[in-house]
Amino acid sequence: MRFRNLTIAVAIPVLAVTALAGCSADGTTGSGGATGGGAAQTLSLAAQTDNNSFDTAKLDVANNIQYWQPIYDTLVKLTPAGDPQPNLATEWTYTADRKALTLKLRTGVTFTDGKPFDAEAVKANLEHFAKGGGPSTYMLQDFQDAKVVDPSTVTIDLKQASPAFVGYLGQPAGAMASPAALTSGQIESQPIGSGPYVLDPSTTRGSRYVYARNPGYWNAKAYPFNQVVITPMNDNTPRLNALKTGQVNGAFLAQTSAKEAQASGLKLVTEPVDFLGINIADRDGKLVPALKDVKVRRAISMAVDRAGVSKALYQDLAEPTAQLFNKQSSAYVPALDQADAFDVNAAKQLMSEAGYAGGFEVTMPTTSQLPSLDPIVDAGLKAIGITVHRDALPRDQYKVATQSGKYAMYSLPQAVGDPWRDIQKYLLPKGPSNPLHSENPELTALVDKVRTATSDDARAAAYQDVNRWVVDNAWFAVWTRPLTVYGTTTDVTTTMQFGNTVPYLSSYKPATAG
Amino acid sequence: MRDFILKRAASGVALIVLVPTVTFFLLYRDPTSIARNILGEGASTEQVNAKVAQLGLDRPPVEQFFSWAASALHGNLGTSWFTSTPVSTSLSVRVPVTLWIVLLGVLLTALVAIALGVAAAVRGGWMDRALQVVSVGGFSIPNFWLGLMLVLVFAINLRVLPATGYVAPSTSVSRWAASLVLPVLAIAIHAVAAATQQVRGATKDVLEQDYIRTLRARGLSGRSIVFRHALKNAAPPALTVLSLQLIGLLSGAVVIEKVFAIPGLGSLTVNATSIGDIPVVMGVVLVTVFIVVIANLLIDLAYGWVNPKVRVQ
Numbered sequence: 017m018r019f020r021n022l023t024i025a026v027a028i029p030v031l032a033v034t035a036l037a038g039c040s041a042d043g044t045t046g047s048g049g050a051t052g053g054g055a056a057q058t059l060s061l062a063a064q065t066d067n068n069s070f071d072t073a074k075l076d077v078a079n080n081i082q083y084w085q086p087i088y089d090t091l092v093k094l095t096p097a098g099d100p101q102p103n104l105a106t107e108w109t110y111t112a113d114r115k116a117l118t119l120k121l122r123t124g125v126t127f128t129d130g131k132p133f134d135a136e137a138v139k140a141n142l143e144h145f146a147k148g149g150g151p152s153t154y155m156l157q158d159f160q161d162a163k164v165v166d167p168s169t170v171t172i173d174l175k176q177a178s179p180a181f182v183g184y185l186g187q188p189a190g191a192m193a194s195p196a197a198l199t200s201g202q203i204e205s206q207p208i209g210s211g212p213y214v215l216d217p218s219t220t221r222g223s224r225y226v227y228a229r230n231p232g233y234w235n236a237k238a239y240p241f242n243q244v245v246i247t248p249m250n251d252n253t254p255r256l257n258a259l260k261t262g263q264v265n266g267a268f269l270a271q272t273s274a275k276e277a278q279a280s281g282l283k284l285v286t287e288p289v290d291f292l293g294i295n296i297a298d299r300d301g302k303l304v305p306a307l308k309d310v311k312v313r314r315a316i317s318m319a320v321d322r323a324g325v326s327k328a329l330y331q332d333l334a335e336p337t338a339q340l341f342n343k344q345s346s347a348y349v350p351a352l353d354q355a356d357a358f359d360v361n362a363a364k365q366l367m368s369e370a371g372y373a374g375g376f377e378v379t380m381p382t383t384s385q386l387p388s389l390d391p392i393v394d395a396g397l398k399a400i401g402i403t404v405h406r407d408a409l410p411r412d413q414y415k416v417a418t419q420s421g422k423y424a425m426y427s428l429p430q431a432v433g434d435p436w437r438d439i440q441k442y443l444l445p446k447g448p449s450n451p452l453h454s455e456n457p458e459l460t461a462l463v464d465k466v467r468t469a470t471s472d473d474a475r476a477a478a479y480q481d482v483n484r485w486v487v488d489n490a491w492f493a494v495w496t497r498p499l500t501v502y503g504t505t506t507d508v509t510t511t512m513q514f515g516n517t518v519p520y521l522s523s524y525k526p527a528t529a530g
Numbered sequence: 531m532r533d534f535i536l537k538r539a540a541s542g543v544a545l546i547v548l549v550p551t552v553t554f555f556l557l558y559r560d561p562t563s564i565a566r567n568i569l570g571e572g573a574s575t576e577q578v579n580a581k582v583a584q585l586g587l588d589r590p591p592v593e594q595f596f597s598w599a600a601s602a603l604h605g606n607l608g609t610s611w612f613t614s615t616p617v618s619t620s621l622s623v624r625v626p627v628t629l630w631i632v633l634l635g636v637l638l639t640a641l642v643a644i645a646l647g648v649a650a651a652v653r654g655g656w657m658d659r660a661l662q663v664v665s666v667g668g669f670s671i672p673n674f675w676l677g678l679m680l681v682l683v684f685a686i687n688l689r690v691l692p693a694t695g696y697v698a699p700s701t702s703v704s705r706w707a708a709s710l711v712l713p714v715l716a717i718a719i720h721a722v723a724a725a726t727q728q729v730r731g732a733t734k735d736v737l738e739q740d741y742i743r744t745l746r747a748r749g750l751s752g753r754s755i756v757f758r759h760a761l762k763n764a765a766p767p768a769l770t771v772l773s774l775q776l777i778g779l780l781s782g783a784v785v786i787e788k789v790f791a792i793p794g795l796g797s798l799t800v801n802a803t804s805i806g807d808i809p810v811v812m813g814v815v816l817v818t819v820f821i822v823v824i825a826n827l828l829i830d831l832a833y834g835w836v837n838p839k840v841r842v843q
Contacts (some may be wrong), residue, residue, distance in 0.1 A: 062791075066801065068612055076570075149577040151570030204614050220623055221615055223696075223793035247695065247791070250801065253678065254791035257693035260686050412806040416563040419571055441571075448571035 059241040059508065059524055062255045062267035064517075066222055066248040070207035070215070072141060072198070073148020075188035078431065078517045079268065084191060085521040086213035086227040086244050091119065091138070091190035092182060096523060097344070098434065098514035100182045104133060104192060104210070114177035114470075121168040125234055127194035127210045135170040138162060140195040142172065145188070154440060155180075155189035177467050179475060180436035212239040212521075222248065238522055256503070265508040268518055269501045271333040277503045285519070286499040287512035288335065288343045289431050292325070292386075293494035294393065295442075298424035299454040304378050307424055311370040313490035315363040316425075317356040320396035324358075326496045329388060334498040339487055340432060340442060343497060344514050346472070347435035347479035355487050363400045375401025381418060383427040384411035393427060421451040428492070433515015435479045439463055443486065459485055538830050542823035549819045550602075550812060554595045557808050561587035567806055568611050585611065598809075602816060608809035610802075617813035620798060625817060627696050628794035631786065632779045634714045639721040639775060643768065646722075647729025648756060651737060661726065668723025673782055677716035677789040684712060694791040709792075717786045721775035728771040736763045766833055773829040777822055 067083035068076055075084050093103035105119040125133040139162040146156040158178040163171045174181065184190065197208035207215055212235070213227035227244040229236070247264065249255045255267040260280045269277055274284060296316060301308025322336030338355040341347035367373060378397075383389050394404045409417055418426040428449070432438045443463065445453045462482045469475035486492065500517055504510055507527050510519040565581035566573060573581075582588050586597065601608065607617035650661040685693035691712055697705040733756070736742065745755050784796030791797075795814060802810035 066613070069614065071614075149569050149573055149581065151572065153570070153577075154572035157572070220793070221613070222620060222798070223623060248793075249694065249791040250797070251788050251791070254694045254789065257681050257686065258695070258791065261689065261693045263692060263694055410806075411804055412567060413559075413563060415571060416566045419566075420563075 057241070058243040058245055059266075060245045060247070060264045062249040062258050062264040063246050064248075064250065064255070064268045067225065067246075069150070069204060071148070071150070071203050072188070072191045072193045073145050073153075074150035075191055076151045077187055081187075081516060082246055082518055082521060083225060084188075084207075085211065087207050087211045087215055088191035088193060088209035089125075089211040090187070091185040091192065093522065094183065094186035094513070094520070096511040096513050096520070098183065100186055103186070104190075105185070108182060114468075115174045116171055117174065117181065118165070118169065118171045121170065122234070123168050125210050126232065127192075127197075127208050128214050128230055128232070129194050129196055129208045131194045131196055131208075132167075133192060133210050134167045135164040136167075137192060137195050138170045139164055140198055141192050142189070144193075144198045145191075150188075152188040154437075155184035155187060157440075178436070179466060179469070180434045180440075183434055212236065213244055216243075240525055244521070259503050259505060262505055264505075266502065266504045266510060266519070266524065269503045271330045271498060271501055274331070274333055274501050277501075281506065282503045283506060283509075285502050285504070285510060285512050286333065287502075287514070287516075288497050289433065289500040289515060289517055290429060290498045291337070291340055291432055291494050292329070292334075292389070292429050292496045292498060293340075293427070293492050294425050295418075295428045295449060295492055296425050296490065297421075297450070297452050297454070299456075299489075299491055300452065302452060303424040304376065306370070306372050306376045307378075309370040309372075310489055311366040312372055313493070314356055315366040315370075315400055316397065316402070317490050317493035318359050318363040318366070319400045319402075320392065320493070320495050321358045322495045325389075325392060326498075328392070329386070330496065330498045333501060334496045336495065337497045338494050339483055340492050340494055341435050341438060341479070341483050342432045342515055345433070345435045345438075345479070346476035347438075347483045349480050349483050352483060352487050356490070356493075360399050367400055372401065375403065377403045377405060378424055379405045379407060380425055380427070381407045381409040381414060381423055383429070384409060384414050386427070386429050389427055389429070419448050419451045421453075423451075429498075431515065431517065435482075436466065437515075439466065439482065443482070443491070454491070456489070459489075535827075535831070538827050542827060545823055546816070546819050550599075550816050551595070553815045554598065554812060555591065557811060558591045558594075559806075561585075564611070564806060564808070598812060602812075607813040607816070610807050610810050612805060612807050617809050620810060621795075621813055621817055624793060624795045624798045625821075627792060628780070628783050628787070628796060629821070630710060631713055631717060631783055631792070631794065632776065634710060635718040635721060635779045636772060636776055638714060638718045639725050640772065642718075642722050643725035643729045644761070646726045647768075648733055648761065650726075650730045651733035652752070652756065658730070661730065665723040665727050668719050668726075671719055673716050673719055674785045674789050676719050677712065677786055680712045680716055681789070696790075696792045696794070713786050713790045713792060716789070717779055717782045720782070721772075721779060724775055725768060725771050729768045732763075732765075732767045733761065739763075769829055769833050773826055776825050776829075780818065780822065 061082060063079050063082060065079045068074060068080055070084060070087070072088060089104050091103060091105040092100040095101055104122050104125065106122050107120045109118050110116065119138070121133070121135060121138065127133060142156065142159060142162045146153070146159045158174045158176055158181065160173040160175050163173070165171055192210060193203065194208040197203045197206065200206070212230055212233045214230050216226035216228045218226045225246040229242050249258065249267070252270040252273055256269060256273050256277060258264045259267050259277065259282055278284060294316065296307055296313050298304050298307040299313070306312045317338060326332060326334035326336050335353070337353040339349065339352040367375070390406065397404055441447045442449045443459065444450060445455045459482070462478065462485055465478040466475055466482060469478050500512070502510065502512060502518060509525050509527050511523045513520045513523065561582045562578055564587060565578045565585070569577055569581055586594060598608065605618065607621070609616050610620065646661055650658040681693045684691040692709055695709055697709045699706040742755060783794060784800060786792070787794045787796040788800065795818065798810065799814045802814065
């Protein structure tokens with residue numbers, strides 16, 4: 017009996033599909049990249065997260081920045097090192113007390129709906145952002161109001177001096193949408209900006225974001241690609257595979273796949289964006305009295321082998337450190353990388369001097385973002401007498417739970433960048449990562465020096481004093497500074513952005529470009 | 531037959547009501563933490579309270595559930611708390627993607643299982659033994675691992691198929707087909723292994739029946755005996771396995787969509803669950819239950835068509 021016929025009947029459609037697939041080789045190879053000379057066609061990027069919103073009040077940094085930068089130009093443009101450059105604002109000056117900032121605006125710029133970019137548009141955008149309640153609202157927490165001086169001049173009044181304010185105007189706070197879009201109720205589905213690209217109707221939210229060139233953009237030369245396509249890919253494996261096959265030109269990669277990426281011929285750029293350690297939130301001893309003593313906190317800092325953590329968790333794509341602040345920031349102090357060196361005996365000595373030779377117990381949540389960290393922490397603290405009990409927390413509840421003040425200590429794999437932003441977040445009494453609202457008059461005085469410094473050098477010196485104080489008083493037990501890894505295909509070049517997980521859109525260029 | 535269908539439909543409706551109800555109350559949590567998750571760490575207490583009120587989270591959980599259920603009955607599944615995209619819009623984009631993978635997986639499973647199972651039952655000998663070993667292998671191989679290996683061979687090394695993504699058939703039929711080959715192969719491996727064994731066993735049992743011997747004695751050809759008589763009687767157990775495998779394929783789609791970065795129902799579920807986007811999770815649960823109920827009803831109908839005894843019972 018001819019079962020061959022049946023087998024052939026099954027094989028034919030399989031082979032037919034495979035043949036069809038072979039005919040569609042354009043779908044399997046790179047869809048972007050430079051063609052050499054003239055404008056390149058498509059820049060294709062894989063994003064670790066999906067876009068959260070096109071409403072300018074809800075824009076975010078990190079991975080989300082690549083979704084909105086094509087559409088919305090910002091008041092200032094940040095260089096890869098984080099320095100503000102003229103963009104939609106051509107110049108800016110502070111008053112002597114730094115509580116008012118006057119911006120001169122670029123003329124002749126229009127939004128893609130034909131509305132003019134002017135001082136009224138800036139005012140509308142800042143007010144919309146300040147009351148929007150989005151993840152980046154903190155950028156305008158010192159914003160008081162904006163006054164239209166003339167169509168191309170606006171003065172922003174601040175409640176108090178904010179050292180990072182101009183930098184924020186190169187991030188979500190400075191993203192300019194058409195005022196008509198702000199009030200249309202449609203901004204989520206129809207974002208209107210004045211940026212280098214517009215959201216193409218072929219976009220499918222959650223699946224594929226397509227941006228076509230804005231023909232009226234005033235600085236087209238800065239963006240050599242005619243089209244940008246961003247595809248959300250949550251997992252590292254498909255992102256790496258998409259890079260290897262040329263389906264995308266750039267993607268954020270896990271440190272563990274860096275070697276494989278390089279072996280596949282991909283290019284890598286790195287940036288020290290994160291720090292890893294413990295937030296010893298209960299510095300006043302409200303939940304765990306032992307943590308009030310700086311000797312106990314320093315003992316915690318010395319209990320874990322920084323070099324071992326760097327190697328074990330990040331395959332040496334991390335630098336041991338004891339300081340919170342970003343290595344590229346003006347707050348960085350090289351010597352603090354060696355502070356509180358790993359020394360179990362010395363840590364036990366400190367515990368003994370503090371009166372806790374017998375140790376104590378503390379409850380910490382499981383670190384859902386990095387579960388491999390917890391056994392290392394638990395073992396290290398156990399060695400100096402501290403017993404850690406773990407609360408199992410779902411990943412989506414980690415941030416809210418740790419910022420609620422429920423835990424005396426919790427692990428922090430977190431990003432750091434602009435030092436003023438990090439002071440706001442980690443050190444000020446109302447900072448979201450200061451959940452028990454710790455305050456210290458010495459630190460307050462040092463932070464005020466940063467706020468009121470009138471020169472970059474004075475501000476840098478003040479930042480470094482804050483940094484030294486934080487390390488000396490062990491408000492955090494920081495162990496390592498992982499390097500963020502970004503991979504590209506060989507036909508594209510990019511530069512990482514200070515304090516951000518992924519490069520800014522303006523950094524991508526065809527490799528053949530000069 | 532009518533009573534048969536009505537009974538199945540009634541149990542399906544009961545499931546469609548029960549599963550989302552249980553899910554809703556399992557997902558329910560403190561409204562303030564939900565609002566904080568949505569707004570971010572910089573939100574003030576006033577903003578958090580306003581968001582809680584805006585989302586209706588200040589109402590009792592039972593009231594929230596009935597409000598959701600009433601809206602769902604009118605086709606309104608709400609909007610994502612994080613992206614403000616209507617849940618029905620997200621589902622309308624994602625459901626077809628997953629359904630294509632699952633349906634093609636079922637089709638592939640049926641074709642391959644029939645071919646291999648019948649061949650093993652009829653030929654016996656080394657072919658039967660070889661296929662049994664292959665089936666065990668198919669059970670043992672995790673589908674995500676197979677997916678990764680298929681990507682390595684066909685996408686990265688041979689460059690004949692895409693490593694990631696999905697192309698809608700309206701965009702390009704050939705690219706649509708190409709984007710589904712590897713995911714469907716990966717997802718179907720367990721189903722093929724299970725269904726092949728079932729078809730082989732059922733066919734073997736039927737071929738040993740007295741009436742088959744009678745048909746052979748009457749001079750009917752082997753093909754006629756197998757395809758017109760034996761397979762029809764061997765089909766019901768295979769259909770049962772297929773219906774179970776369909777549910778397995780739906781859940782397997784979650785993993786496969788992650789491996790291939792396919793924007794389907796599975797990846798939507800994982801993403802929404804990980805960030806606590808409850809309206810989206812509820813929408814996904816409702817649609818998934820609906821799909822499973824409808825699919826099982828269709829398979830039951832096929833079962834009844836193939837085996838008239840079932841209709842009578």
